[in-house]
Amino acid sequence: xxxxxxxxxxxxxxxxxxxxxxxxxxxxxxxxxxxxxxxxxxxxxxxxxxxxxxxxxxxxxxxxxxxxxxxxxxxxxxxxxxxxxxxxxxxxxxxxxxxxxxxxxxxxxxxxxxxxxxxxxxxxxxxxxxxxxxxxxxxxxxxxxxxxxxxxxxxxxxxxxxxxxxxxxxxxxxxxxxxxxxxxxxxxxxxxxxxxxxxxxxxxxxxxxxxxxxxxxxxxxxxxxxxxxxxxxxxxxxxxxxxxxxxxxxxxxxxxxxxxxxxxxxxxxxxxxxxxxxxxxxxxxxxxxxxxxxxxxxxxxxxxxxxxxxxxxxxxxxxxxxxxxxxxxxxxxxxxxxxxxxxxxxxxxxxxxxxxxxxxxxxxxxxxxxxxxxxxxxxxxxxxxxxxxxxxxxxxxxxxxxxxxx
Numbered sequence: 001x002x003x004x005x006x007x008x009x010x011x012x013x014x015x016x017x018x019x020x021x022x023x024x025x026x027x028x029x030x031x032x033x034x035x036x037x038x039x040x041x042x043x044x045x046x047x048x049x050x051x052x053x054x055x056x057x058x059x060x061x062x063x064x065x066x067x068x069x070x071x072x073x074x075x076x077x078x079x080x081x082x083x084x085x086x087x088x089x090x091x092x093x094x095x096x097x098x099x100x101x102x103x104x105x106x107x108x109x110x111x112x113x114x115x116x117x118x119x120x121x122x123x124x125x126x127x128x129x130x131x132x133x134x135x136x137x138x139x140x141x142x143x144x145x146x147x148x149x150x151x152x153x154x155x156x157x158x159x160x161x162x163x164x165x166x167x168x169x170x171x172x173x174x175x176x177x178x179x180x181x182x183x184x185x186x187x188x189x190x191x192x193x194x195x196x197x198x199x200x201x202x203x204x205x206x207x208x209x210x211x212x213x214x215x216x217x218x219x220x221x222x223x224x225x226x227x228x229x230x231x232x233x234x235x236x237x238x239x240x241x242x243x244x245x246x247x248x249x250x251x252x253x254x255x256x257x258x259x260x261x262x263x264x265x266x267x268x269x270x271x272x273x274x275x276x277x278x279x280x281x282x283x284x285x286x287x288x289x290x291x292x293x294x295x296x297x298x299x300x301x302x303x304x305x306x307x308x309x310x311x312x313x314x315x316x317x318x319x320x321x322x323x324x325x326x327x328x329x330x331x332x333x334x335x336x337x338x339x340x341x342x343x344x345x346x347x348x349x350x351x352x353x354x355x356x357x358x359x360x361x362x363x364x365x366x367x368x369x370x371x372x373x374x375x376x377x378x379x380x381x382x383x384x385x386x387x388x389x390x391x392x393x394x395x396x397x398x399x400x401x402x403x404x405x406x
Contacts, residue, residue, distance in 0.1 A: 013259040016194035017201065020263070024205020034206035038199050045196030048189045049269045054142045056182040056272060057293040058154045063179040064289035065158030066165075066172045074159075074290070076402070077395055081291050084238075084391045085299040091234050092301035092383070093334045096226045096308025097327050104316050106218050145268075151294060179289075186272040193256075193273065197263040204374055219313045220375055226305045227379045234301075235390040243393040245281065253281040254389055261385045265377040267296045270385050283392040284399065291395055295388030302380030302387075307334040307355045310369050310376075315361055326359040333358040 007015075027034040065074050133152055135141045141149035161172065236247035243250075251258075257277045261270040271292060278288045311330050315322050322330075333355050352366055369376065 012194040013197050013256055013263075016198040017259055017263060020198045020201035021205055023198070024202045027202070027206035031203065031206040034203040039203040040199075042196055042199030042201075042203070045189075045192055045199065046264065046266070046269055048192070049264075049266075049272070050145060052182060052185050052189060053268055053271055054145055054150055055178075056186055057296075058142075058150050059175065059179040059182050060275075060289040061151055061154040061293055062158040062161070063172075063175050064286045065155060066161050066175055067286045067289075071159055071162060074155075077287060077290060077399065078294075080395050080398060081294060081391055082298075084394060085295065085387075088234055088238070088301050088387055088391075089299065089304045089334070090331055092226075092230050092387075093304040093308045093331045095230050095234075096223075096305035097312065097330060099226050099229070100222055100309045100312035101322075103222050104312055106222075151297060183272075190273055190276075193260055197260065201263045219309065219369070222313075223306060223309045223376055224379050226309060227302055227383045230301060230305060231383055231386055235386055239390050239393050243390070243397045245393055245397075250281060250390070250393065251386075253277055254386055257385055257389070258382050261381040262378045265374060265381045267300075267381055267384045267388070270381070271296045274385050274389055278389040278392045281389070281393060282396065283389070284396040287396045287399060288392045291392045292388050295391055296385070299387050299391070300380075300384050302383030304334045305383065306376050306380045307352055310352055311355055311359065311361065313369070314356065314366075318362060320361065322359065329359050330355055 023038075024034065132146075133149065135146070135149040135153055138153070140146075141153060161175070165172070231251075232247075235250070239245045239250045240247055254277050257270055257274040260273050261267070264270060274296075275288050275292050278292060279285055283291075308330060312322065352369075356362070356366070
């Protein structure tokens with residue numbers, strides 16, 4: 001008997017994406033139906049991902065650290081990862097600023113009266129961020145889903161296990177089993193991706209309707225143009241030159257994670273699927289288990305592009321011309337602020353407030369883009385997670401070459 005061929009997950013997600021847009025347009029006359037009866041199922045899917053992602057990151061990084069059995073090796077991989085992330089983020093915000101300045105003449109002139117957006121955080125203090133990275137309680141980082149603290153905790157325990165391994169003859173099987181349990185739970189949740197994608201995207205389209213692009217279509221167009229240029233030029237070049245992988249193969253392999261990221265607008269939520277795609281593309285498991293959770297927390301290339309484009313857009317609306325020094329400040333602030341920004345929907349708004357304050361632009365200008373932030377967010381999350389995977393491919397290849405030389 002011929003076995004029935006099952007649709008690939010990426011195909012299922014794509015079908016769900018198309019159906020969500022069609023259903024969303026159908027519900028534009030009565031968006032309450034989509035918001036009240038479809039969105040809750042999307043929230044359930046996101047809740048399941050949030051539930052598994054903290055233990056997954058904790059045990060995944062710990063398993064990655066102990067599998068290397070050498071603290072110096074962890075340091076080498078960590079050093080390359082942070083340098084790669086910092087460089088691509090600086091490129092991203094520079095591309096955003098450059099293109100936004102070249103095309104700012106097409107931005108619509110909007111009224112800047114009666115703006116009433118209050119950001120939840122308006123300043124970033126480096127020392128506070130540094131102190132906030134280190135947990136004071138073992139359980140609290142998991143309760144608050146504070147990824148940076150979870151990463152630090154997993155590194156400390158991983159290093160401690162390596163240091164006492166010889167004395168107690170530890171084979172780290174418990175860590176691997178815990179990691180495998182989290183991975184299996186994640187696989188079960190990922191099978192619900194098509195349903196989750198449909199239920200998350202449909203209400204967004206229904207609430208905003210075809211006019212979602214409206215008067216802000218041009219600034220959205222500039223942002224998405226930057227997203228595409230950065231992904232195609234920077235990531236293609238890095239995976240080809242440094243990772244020895246065909247860019248076409250890379251983007252094709254990343255398609256399931258890209259569609260999931262576009263629908264959920266959450267880097268952390270896409271993490272399990274992103275890890276699966278990166279490993280299928282040839283990234284080492286020990287590298288992906290370390291690099292990708294770190295990237296979902298500190299690598300925000302798409303968000304950095306958004307900062308550059310929106311800063312120029314808001315300045316234009318208020319009749320302000322940004323100086324070169326202000327643009328350099330935006331590059332620096334956006335690159336550093338990305339480290340302390342959570343990989344969850346809407347985090348870019350908080351970052352934008354920090355960036356605007358750093359160059360003296362009116363923070364209330366965020367209200368100009370707040371209405372369509374979700375549309376920005378979907379594109380920038382795609383860039384964020386694609387950057388994470390490109391780093392995993394590049395670092396894996398560098399490690400293989402380093403081992404071969406030895």
